Amino acid sequence: MVPSWVILVVSLTYVGTLFGIAWWGDRRAEQGRSLVRNPLVYTLSIAVYCTSWTFYGAVGSAASNGPEFLTIYVGPTLMFLAWWFILRKIVRITRAHRITSIADFIASRYGKSTQLSVLVTLVATAGTMPYIALQLKAVAQSFTILAGPDAAAALNAPLPQVIADTAFWVALAMALFGILFGTRHIDASEHHEGVVTAVAFESVVKLLAFLAVGVFVTFGMYDGFGDLFERARTAGIPAETFTLGMPDGPGRWVSMTLLSMCAILCLPRQFQITFVETVDERHLSTAAWLFPLYLLVISLFVVPIAVSGLMVLPSGVDADSFVLTVPLSQGQEGLALMAFVGGLSAATGMVIVATIALSTMVSNDLVMPALLRIRWLRLTERGDLTGLLLFIRRAAIVAVLFLGYVYYRATGQSGALAAIGLTSFAAAAQFAPAMLGGLFWKGATRSGAVTGLALGFAAWGYTMLLPSMARSGYLSIDVVLHGLGGIGWLRPEALLGMDTLDPLSHALFWSWLLNIGAFVGVSLFGRQSPMERVQATVFVDVFKRSETAAPQVWRRSATVKDLYALIQQFLGRATAHRAFRAYEKEHGVSLPPGREADAELLAMTERLLAGSIGGASARVMVASVAKGEMVSLDEVLKILEETSQVIEYSQRLEQKSTELEQTTAELREANRRLKELDRLKDEFLSTISHELRTPLTSIRSFSEILVDTPNLEAEQASRFLGIIVRESERLTRLIDQLLDLARLQAGHGDWIMEPVDLDKTLEDAAAITAGLFADKQARLILRLPPHPHPVFADRDRLMQVFVNLLSNAVKYVPEDGTGRVMVSALPYGPTWMVTISDNGLGIAREDRERVFDRFVQVPRPDGAPPGGTGLGLPISRQIVEHFGGRIWVEDAPTGGAMVCVTLPVTRHAATPPRSEAL
Amino acid sequence: MTSAQALRERSVFLIVVGVVLLMPPLILIADQAAFIFGIPTLYAYVFACWAALIAGGALLASQLSRSEGTLDAPADGRD
Numbered sequence: 001m002v003p004s005w006v007i008l009v010v011s012l013t014y015v016g017t018l019f020g021i022a023w024w025g026d027r028r029a030e031q032g033r034s035l036v037r038n039p040l041v042y043t044l045s046i047a048v049y050c051t052s053w054t055f056y057g058a059v060g061s062a063a064s065n066g067p068e069f070l071t072i073y074v075g076p077t078l079m080f081l082a083w084w085f086i087l088r089k090i091v092r093i094t095r096a097h098r099i100t101s102i103a104d105f106i107a108s109r110y111g112k113s114t115q116l117s118v119l120v121t122l123v124a125t126a127g128t129m130p131y132i133a134l135q136l137k138a139v140a141q142s143f144t145i146l147a148g149p150d151a152a153a154a155l156n157a158p159l160p161q162v163i164a165d166t167a168f169w170v171a172l173a174m175a176l177f178g179i180l181f182g183t184r185h186i187d188a189s190e191h192h193e194g195v196v197t198a199v200a201f202e203s204v205v206k207l208l209a210f211l212a213v214g215v216f217v218t219f220g221m222y223d224g225f226g227d228l229f230e231r232a233r234t235a236g237i238p239a240e241t242f243t244l245g246m247p248d249g250p251g252r253w254v255s256m257t258l259l260s261m262c263a264i265l266c267l268p269r270q271f272q273i274t275f276v277e278t279v280d281e282r283h284l285s286t287a288a289w290l291f292p293l294y295l296l297v298i299s300l301f302v303v304p305i306a307v308s309g310l311m312v313l314p315s316g317v318d319a320d321s322f323v324l325t326v327p328l329s330q331g332q333e334g335l336a337l338m339a340f341v342g343g344l345s346a347a348t349g350m351v352i353v354a355t356i357a358l359s360t361m362v363s364n365d366l367v368m369p370a371l372l373r374i375r376w377l378r379l380t381e382r383g384d385l386t387g388l389l390l391f392i393r394r395a396a397i398v399a400v401l402f403l404g405y406v407y408y409r410a411t412g413q414s415g416a417l418a419a420i421g422l423t424s425f426a427a428a429a430q431f432a433p434a435m436l437g438g439l440f441w442k443g444a445t446r447s448g449a450v451t452g453l454a455l456g457f458a459a460w461g462y463t464m465l466l467p468s469m470a471r472s473g474y475l476s477i478d479v480v481l482h483g484l485g486g487i488g489w490l491r492p493e494a495l496l497g498m499d500t501l502d503p504l505s506h507a508l509f510w511s512w513l514l515n516i517g518a519f520v521g522v523s524l525f526g527r528q529s530p531m532e533r534v535q536a537t538v539f540v541d542v543f544k545r546s547e548t549a550a551p552q553v554w555r556r557s558a559t560v561k562d563l564y565a566l567i568q569q570f571l572g573r574a575t576a577h578r579a580f581r582a583y584e585k586e587h588g589v590s591l592p593p594g595r596e597a598d599a600e601l602l603a604m605t606e607r608l609l610a611g612s613i614g615g616a617s618a619r620v621m622v623a624s625v626a627k628g629e630m631v632s633l634d635e636v637l638k639i640l641e642e643t644s645q646v647i648e649y650s651q652r653l654e655q656k657s658t659e660l661e662q663t664t665a666e667l668r669e670a671n672r673r674l675k676e677l678d679r680l681k682d683e684f685l686s687t688i689s690h691e692l693r694t695p696l697t698s699i700r701s702f703s704e705i706l707v708d709t710p711n712l713e714a715e716q717a718s719r720f721l722g723i724i725v726r727e728s729e730r731l732t733r734l735i736d737q738l739l740d741l742a743r744l745q746a747g748h749g750d751w752i753m754e755p756v757d758l759d760k761t762l763e764d765a766a767a768i769t770a771g772l773f774a775d776k777q778a779r780l781i782l783r784l785p786p787h788p789h790p791v792f793a794d795r796d797r798l799m800q801v802f803v804n805l806l807s808n809a810v811k812y813v814p815e816d817g818t819g820r821v822m823v824s825a826l827p828y829g830p831t832w833m834v835t836i837s838d839n840g841l842g843i844a845r846e847d848r849e850r851v852f853d854r855f856v857q858v859p860r861p862d863g864a865p866p867g868g869t870g871l872g873l874p875i876s877r878q879i880v881e882h883f884g885g886r887i888w889v890e891d892a893p894t895g896g897a898m899v900c901v902t903l904p905v906t907r908h909a910a911t912p913p914r915s916e917a918l
Numbered sequence: 919m920t921s922a923q924a925l926r927e928r929s930v931f932l933i934v935v936g937v938v939l940l941m942p943p944l945i946l947i948a949d950q951a952a953f954i955f956g957i958p959t960l961y962a963y964v965f966a967c968w969a970a971l972i973a974g975g976a977l978l979a980s981q982l983s984r985s986e987g988t989l990d991a992p993a994d995g996r997d
Contacts, residue, residue: 067958067960067961067964070961070964074940074968077936077968077971077972078933078936078937078940078971081929081932081933081936081971081975082929082933083979084929084982085926085929085930225957226955226956226957229956229957229958230956238951239951239952239953239958240951242951242958242959242960242961243949243950243951243958243960244946244949244960249949250945250946250949253941253942253945254941254942257940257941282983285979285980285983286979288975289972289973289976289979292968292971292972292975293972296965296968296969296972300965303958303961
């Protein structure tokens with residue numbers, strides 16, 4: 001045990017430090033050197049999620065219920081993975097509309113409904129009270145355990161007098177803290193930098209304290225994790241302790257994960273810290289993974305502490321206190337004291353933030369609307385209301401903590417920590433349908449949200465709160481066992497006789513069934529008021545419009561002076577002055593008091609007020625000055641819809657322009673190809689005129705000689721006539737071939753496609769060119785397989801190709817009698833391949849494709865012109881390709897060139913030739 | 919750089935993977951009264967998946983926040 005006075009001194013020092021840090025944080029903020037503009041501080045402040053429930057309760061839960069405590073951390077991890085879609089959107093909306101609490105958020109979404117904000121506030125208060133009580137209880141209990149001689153006895157001791165009760169003093173200190181740092185001024189942005197700094201500090205303290213105990217247990221008392229579990233096994237702790245209990249385990253796992261996924265968004269304190277207190281949206285991207293990491297680290301040692309507690313402590317000791325009692329049992333008083341401080345920080349962090357969040361809600365969404373409605377108070381006509389506002393906030397803080405303390409005193413010793421926490425989670429989870437639904441579904445209506453929330457809350461009360469109260473002895477347990485009034489199907493934990501689910505899943509099922517069912521059903525069959533439609537669009541499409549483009553609902557009816565007075569009333573003179581100067585500067589206008597305020601100034605006033613008194617109240621206040629002369633909401637809707645149309649048009653326009661760009665690119669490409677073709681045509685024409693002119697020139701000159709020289713010798717004359725005839729023939733051939741090529745390229749011509757015997761065609765071609773071979777003393781060798789398959793072609797055209805290729809080949813072989821041309825045919829895939837190779841000089845690699853161009857001729861080995869037309873190969877290629885084959889040039893094995901021709905066997909070239917030749 | 923659209927799709931995938939891994943029926947496979955490396959299987963499984971999800975989330979978060987600057991408001995509005 002640790003002497004009471006030591007604990008007191010340490011606690012007081014700790015709380016004093018907390019005040020100091022909060023003061024420092026506020027001071028830095030005033031100096032403009034904010035501490036919270038840091039993703040690390042933001043993440044740590046979100047870790048206010050880990051309360052004393054985590055600190056003490058998780059160990060207790062791990063000892064008695066096994067791994068299910070993990071769901072409380074796994075749920076938020078999954079939700080934070082979705083930060084881009086959900087958290088970021090809520091932050092954006094909260095900042096754009098100066099949302100001050102979850103009640104304000106839900107109410108604003110459904111047309112700034114006062115009814116809804118009151119309802120949410122009531123549910124949140126009812127759900128949070130037990131949670132605050134739980135923290136107070138944990139602090140009081142941990143104090144008793146640490147100071148008492150016997151941990152087991154301490155639990156059963158009666159509650160001390162209020163004056164001697166640690167929880168009372170803690171509650172008092174927290175109330176003071178909340179008043180000092182939560183309501184220092186009425187801030188239009190509702191940022192409490194001092195509080196956030198202190199809470200972040202507390203998150204560090206509780207993490208370090210828990211890790212210290214965990215490391216001591218795992219590595220001090222045992223030799224690491226493996227050793228710990230090994231000893232547990234030999235100590236007789238069954239391995240089933242580390243599994244989900246059957247049969248309820250899996251069901252509870254799912255339910256609790258879902259609950260904690262919602263809790264991280266919907267618990268009033270989490271909403272406050274994560275969304276309202278954010279100073280920079282970009283911090284979310286760090287918190288998205290750092291916060292889950294924090295959760296992982298703080299839950300690492302939960303099981304070791306639980307297991308060691310089960311081993312070293314007698315069975316009567318409450319598992320919820322293992323964090324303290326295990327170090328105590330080892331004589332580690334210092335460590336236990338440190339753990340106590342960690343527990344204290346976990347509890348105070350939660351109490352502070354929850355109290356500020358609740359008091360904001362109570363003052364903005366409960367008290368202010370009520371006061372504004374009471375006409376005889378003439379509140380709207382009074383002067384400075386900042387004092388009143390601050391008083392309401394402070395009173396709310398005291399009231400919330402007082403209620404929490406009363407709740408703790410009333411429920412006393414009953415209920416494990418985890419059970420109370422889950423009850424609170426389930427209440428917060430009732431906000432999820434209205435909140436998430438409203439975030440993504442424009443059709444969600446106010447009536448749907450109100451009905452769903454009310455029914456869900458009622459179902460929660462009946463299936464969850466009622467049994468827990470009965471078990472604490474406030475109601476007869478008969479209600480749980482036999483149903484309300486003894487009616488069996490009204491049993492709270494087996495409604496309509498549904499006893500297949502565990503109580504938690506059962507409660508969650510019914511409350512969500514009624515909540516979501518009513519929310520969706522009533523929304524679908526109901527109608528939205530224009531204001532709801534405006535807000536629905538503004539919320540759901542928050543990323544589609546700029547931050548300040550809130551719809552302007554006001555007609556120009558108030559004067560600048562009226563608005564100035566209004567802001568001054570609620571926010572004080574200094575803030576009003578600053579806001580108006582900023583407005584003047586931003587818009588480049590001056591605002592004389594008597595001037596009519598424009599719609600934008602009215603909107604700004606409403607936003608500013610919303611930041612301090614909530615959206616619903618702000619609306620009432622501005623309306624009181626503007627004398628209710630709003631632009632008709634239908635007009636606003638029209639503007640909104642026009643805006644969406646404009647956005648849509650611009651998107652379509654963008655699409656169009658992309659299409660246009662594509663078309664332009666295509667056109668440019670087509671133009672490029674046309675230019676190229678034009679160039680080719682010019683080239684062709686110039687080549688062809690050159691080719692035609694050469695024979696014509698010689699015909700003309702020889703004819704002129706014959707004409708001009710009458711007494712020419714007969715021998716000479718006949719030689720000249722011979723040249724004229726040869727050149728004319730050449731000219732005719734050239735023109736024939738040109739026409740032929742043109743026909744082929746145009747796709748005209750008579751083609752008689754039929755099976756043609758390759759063998760026979762080649763032999764015929766060889767016979768036709770035999771004269772050429774004899775002239776050159778070259779040998780033609782035919783290597784044909786015995787039974788070649790017919791190919792599918794036009795016989796005459798095929799013959800033309802072979803004759804052409806053979807006469808080409810013979811042109812280039814040596815003339816000294818060693819010239820060889822070899823023709824062979826082989827099956828080649830589904831085609832036949834005919835190769836014609838010679839032993840000439842070959843064709844250079846870079847010319848091999850060019851020789852198929854028109855008028856391209858490869859010079860003969862002796863440098864003399866080859867004397868062809870340069871059209872043979874192009875024509876051959878046209879013909880072969882018409883047959884569906886290919887033609888190309890390779891190196892011949894004999895050293896010269898080898899022309900390869902493939903010819904399909906059938907029209908579709910589908911059946912391969914028989915492989916007998918292979 | 920990966921497009922913002924692709925990053926959004928990847929983060930949806932990560933969420934789905936997380937839910938599937940950490941929910942029945944998959945998690946029940948690890949729910950055995952047995953030990954792996956001296957640690958109860960369920961704890962080993964959950965902590966391993968958890969750490970992997972955090973690592974994946976961290977990777978995507980940094981890319982997503984970098985892509986934010988390049989996103990235009992209207993294109994952003996679909997999520």
